[in-house]
Amino acid sequence: MSDGLVFYTNPQSRGRIARWMLEEIGADYRTEVIDYAERMKSAAYLAINPMGKVPAIVHQGKVVTEVAAICAYLADAFPEAGLAPRPEARADYYRWLFFAAGPLEQAVTNNYAKFDPSPEQSRMFGYGNYATAVDAIERAVSANPYIAGEQFTAADVYVGSAIGWGTMFGTLPKRDAFLAYFARLSGREAYVRASAKDDALIAESATA
Known part of the structure; x- marks a missing residue:
C-alpha cells in the first residue's frame, strides 16, 4: 500500500x-x-x-x-x-452533492432530533423544512438513472449513501424512487468491496 x-x-x-x-x-x-x-x-x-x-x-x-x-x-x-463529469457538465453534479451534504443532512438530523422549525424559523434554514428537502431529493433521483444524469459519479457515492442509510435506519421514508436508486448503486463492485472491508473490521473488533 x-x-x-x-x-x-x-x-x-x-x-x-x-x-x-x-x-x-x-x-x-x-x-x-x-x-x-x-x-x-x-x-x-x-x-x-x-x-x-x-x-x-x-x-x-x-x-x-x-x-x-x-x-x-x-x-x-x-x-x-x-467519477466527475466534464467541467461544462457539472451543474447537477455539484448541485446535488452539496445539497445532500448541506440542506438534506441538516433536515434529516434536525428531524431525528425532533426539531421542527416554525414557518418563521424555516426562512433561516437552508432546507426550509424536512418535507421540502425530502421531496426535492426524491425528484432529483427520479429524473435520471444517476444523480447527475446518465453517468455514475462521485456525487452518487455521497447521495446514494445518504439515501441508503436513511431508508435503512428510518431517517428517510422508504419511497419507491429512493429504493430503486439505491438498488442501482449497491450492486457496484466497489460498493460491495468497500462494505466487505468495513464489515470485516467490525467483526475483528467484536472478537478482539
Whole structure:
C-alpha cells in the first residue's frame, strides 16, 4: 500500500462513504482505524482533524476532511476513474452533492432530533423544512438513472449513501424512487468491496 494516500476511518461511521469512494477510484491507500474511545480525541489525530471526527484522508501530505469534500477531491485527483463529469457538465453534479451534504443532512438530523422549525424559523434554514428537502431529493433521483444524469459519479457515492442509510435506519421514508436508486448503486463492485472491508473490521473488533 502506498503512504501517498492514507485513510483515517472507523467502520461504524461516515467513513464507509469515503471507503466506497476510495474503492471506486481504484488507487492504493493505507487504512488507519481510529477508535472512538482513545485515538479519536488524541493529540495525534486532532492534528489531522481538529473536530475529532472521521473520516479524513491525507493525500501527498495534504489533509481533506468532510465526506462530500473527500468525494469531490478524489474524483479530481484521480481523473482516470471517470467519477466527475466534464467541467461544462457539472451543474447537477455539484448541485446535488452539496445539497445532500448541506440542506438534506441538516433536515434529516434536525428531524431525528425532533426539531421542527416554525414557518418563521424555516426562512433561516437552508432546507426550509424536512418535507421540502425530502421531496426535492426524491425528484432529483427520479429524473435520471444517476444523480447527475446518465453517468455514475462521485456525487452518487455521497447521495446514494445518504439515501441508503436513511431508508435503512428510518431517517428517510422508504419511497419507491429512493429504493430503486439505491438498488442501482449497491450492486457496484466497489460498493460491495468497500462494505466487505468495513464489515470485516467490525467483526475483528467484536472478537478482539
